[in-house]
Amino acid sequence: MTSPQYRQVPAQVDLPALEHAVLDFWREQKIFTKSLEQSEGRPEWVFYEGPPTANGMPGAHHIEARVFKDVFPRFRTMQGYHVGRKAGWDCHGLPVELAVEKELGFNGKKDIEAYGIAEFNAKCRESVTRHTDAFAELTTRMGYWVDLDDAYRTMDPEYVESVWWSLKEIFNKGLLVQDHRVAPWCPRCGTGLSDHELAQGYETVVDPSVFVRFPLTSGPLAGEAALLIWTTTPWTLISNTAVGAHPDVTYAVATNGEEKLVVAQALVEKALGEGWEPTGQTFTGREMERWTYERPFAFLDFPAEAHYVVNADYVTTEDGTGLVHQSPAFGADDLLVCKAYGLPVVNPVRPDGTFEEDLPLVGGVFFKKADEALTEDLKDRGLLFRHVPYEHSYPHCWRCHTALLYYAQPSWYIRTTAVKERLLEENEKTN
Ligand SMILES: [Zn+2]
Structure with a gap:
């Protein structure tokens, strides 16, 4: 049919x-x-x-x-x-x-x-x-x-104008603000990356994992012991500003018969290895607050008092030494902690990823390439405790595969959180 x-x-x-x-x-x-x-x-x-x-x-x-x-x-x-x-x-x-x-x-x-x-x-x-x-x-x-x-x-031009108009409206409402934040930065592209972009570019790399002595210069252990810190980014040691200790964690003094080092009690064995024994002397992170130490590299001028122990709640005793080297220009957590103490943000790395020209050892060197010379120098001065290669995943630019910097840059932000409830309400009306 x-x-x-x-x-x-x-x-x-x-x-x-x-x-x-x-x-x-x-x-x-x-x-x-x-x-x-x-x-x-x-x-x-x-x-x-x-x-x-x-x-x-x-x-x-x-x-x-x-x-x-x-x-x-x-x-x-x-x-x-x-x-x-x-x-x-x-x-x-x-x-x-x-x-x-x-x-x-x-x-x-x-x-x-x-x-x-x-x-x-x-x-x-x-x-x-x-x-x-x-x-x-x-x-x-x-x-x-x-x-x-x-x-x-x-x-x-009509389209560009409309974008500027929107931005002006946002500015008029007081929602456009400038802030310093540590954000992932591609030194090759010369631009910041969003969290979404960051997630697209992790690559497995081998970085140096170094344990470094920071000799104490004040407090009960001044002149006789050193703080031990761990980092996989030796290039950030140039701008070291403080050492973070958890206020409630117990830190122990340990010795090998020749020298004394301070690490979290729970990490004595893991961080120091064989031949090291606790002396029995312990301090909480709270007690150690504001102990001063000798910084690893004295290349930069600090506009304010720095290089002492600060209390930081984000510090854990899962790995490293329980004492965390703080470089606020290159770490979001570091920036928060150091800001709370009024510590300066010192940044020797230029937006193209190279160190300022006039610095010893690393002047003009790309940040990732500076690790070797710095580690060698620490070793020569007896400050390097241990140095092992460390394989981990590190964010790279998804566009050009350059290793990213975590970098404190002044940027403009739209405070969307201020209108979040309103946005959600409006979304409810959309189907
Ligand atoms: Zn890039």
């Missing part, structure tokens, strides 16, 4: 041919345009495409996103809405810059400045629309209805 409305389906169906027939029909009859004309005057359901970056060829992942972008407008149209659908192109940001840098054989900001910022921007502008044709073809072929002829571009 055949119905007059439907053509008979042959036993062997050529699906691509079928799709082309439908697409041809849509194109010839201008079905998308007609569907918009037909629904003119009905309640609006607005759709602006979250724009793809067209400086690369479209891939399978674009198809998935575009299916979703198509399904909802179609569904709303069927529910009786007028759904204008505006396509867009994302023209800004590091993906674009990075692709152009690669093309020009550049290696960071300096190369861009030498080439000329205006010239570089022109190249970027040219690059962002390079593959819009391929995107248009994919869009049409997969049957995604969107107005590509009147697309918005994030590099158009």
Whole structure:
């Protein structure tokens, strides 16, 4: 039995041919345009495409996103809405810059400045629309209805203005604030990374794990014992500012008959190894607060009193020595603790990841490459207790695979937490 409305389906169906027939029909009859004309005057359901970056060829992942972008407008149209659908192109940001840098054989900001910022921007502008044709073809072929002829571009002045306008509104509401925070920083790209980006770039590396003596200069053990600290980033010892001890942890003095070292009681055996015995003398972290010590490298000027024991609740006795070297410019926990004591934030590493030129031993050296010379120097001065290679996962830039710095940088933040409840309320209204 055949119905007059439907053509008979042959036993062997050529699906691509079928799709082309439908697409041809849509194109010839201008079905998308007609569907918009037909629904003119009905309640609006607005759709602006979250724009793809067209400086690369479209891939399978674009198809998935575009299916979703198509399904909802179609569904709303069927529910009786007028759904204008505006396509867009994302023209800004590091993906674009990075692709152009690669093309020009550049290696960071300096190369861009030498080439000329205006010239570089022109190249970027040219690059962002390079593959819009391929995107248009994919869009049409997969049957995604969107107005590509009147697309918005994030590099158009009108769009940029609207972003500045939003930022100004946020500023007027007092939600735009500048703050120093330790955040992951890529010294090659010259930019901070979000937590989300950070999660994408962990790589297993071998770093030096060093145990270092910090001779005490005040308190009951002054001149006769040293604090022992553990770190896998010897390059941060240059900016050592304090030593963190947990106020409630008991620290023990131990000796090998020749010298005395202070570590957490629970870690005497693990940290010091054979031949070391507790002397019986113990102190709580609270009792040790403000004991001063001799810093490992005296290269930097500190604008305020520093280099003493501070109390820090985050210190554990799980590994290391229970005494934690503090370098507030390079650790979020360190920064919090040191801020509470009014300690200065001293940072000898420049944004490109190299040490300031005038420093002994490491001037101009990339931070990750400074470990060896510093460890060697500690050894020569009798401050190195132990040095072993340590395999661990360390965050690297997902874009360029450079080892990241945890770096205190002044940055602008939007205080979204201040309007969190309101945001959640508004979300409740959305389905
Ligand atoms: Zn990078």
